[in-house]
Amino acid sequence: MLTIKISAFNELSIDELYSLLQLRSEVFVVEQDCVYQDIDGKDQNALHVLGYNNKSLVAYTRIFKPGDYFKEASIGRVVVLENERKHSYGYDIMKASIDAIKMHYNTTEIKISAQVYLKRFYNNLEFKEIGEEYLEDDIPHIAMLRS
Numbered sequence: 719m720l721t722i723k724i725s726a727f728n729e730l731s732i733d734e735l736y737s738l739l740q741l742r743s744e745v746f747v748v749e750q751d752c753v754y755q756d757i758d759g760k761d762q763n764a765l766h767v768l769g770y771n772n773k774s775l776v777a778y779t780r781i782f783k784p785g786d787y788f789k790e791a792s793i794g795r796v797v798v799l800e801n802e803r804k805h806s807y808g809y810d811i812m813k814a815s816i817d818a819i820k821m822h823y824n825t826t827e828i829k830i831s832a833q834v835y836l837k838r839f840y841n842n843l844e845f846k847e848i849g850e851e852y853l854e855d856d857i858p859h860i861a862m863l864r865s
Contacts, residue, residue, distance in 0.1 A: 720769035722814045737775040754855040776802040777811035790829040834858040
């Protein structure tokens with residue numbers, strides 16, 4: 719079971735910020751072999767959902783209130799360390815993120831931009847596909863909505 723910590727950008731310690739950027743880079747840039755601008759200027763507006771196994775950051779998302787990223791609240795940068803995925807931490811970090819949106823933003827309507835190969839994972843969390851697939855950083859994505 720993950721230990722969850724939720725922080726605004728200015729509440730993150732330097733070590734927490736370093737760890738979350740390192741995790742995002744390890745998975746999105748190195749593992750997925752995708753050169754893109756991860757540090758996009760949006761972290762300052764997000765709440766950061768950090769998932770720890772013991773004292774190691776193994777899962778992460780960032781969440782946005784309605785209007786900050788999409789019209790709806792949103793969850794992005796969903797990531798779990800590769801050698802920790804067997805523990806279903808993806809579900810744990812997403813459920814914590816959905817709960818955080820309800821608690822902090824008082825809404826259940828959430829839009830995400832999901833990598834297509836993860837559609838079933840998000841379907842299991844009650845997200846439904848909307849619209850057509852599209853390329854984002856050369857990776858097939860689809861918009862999904864949960865209400």
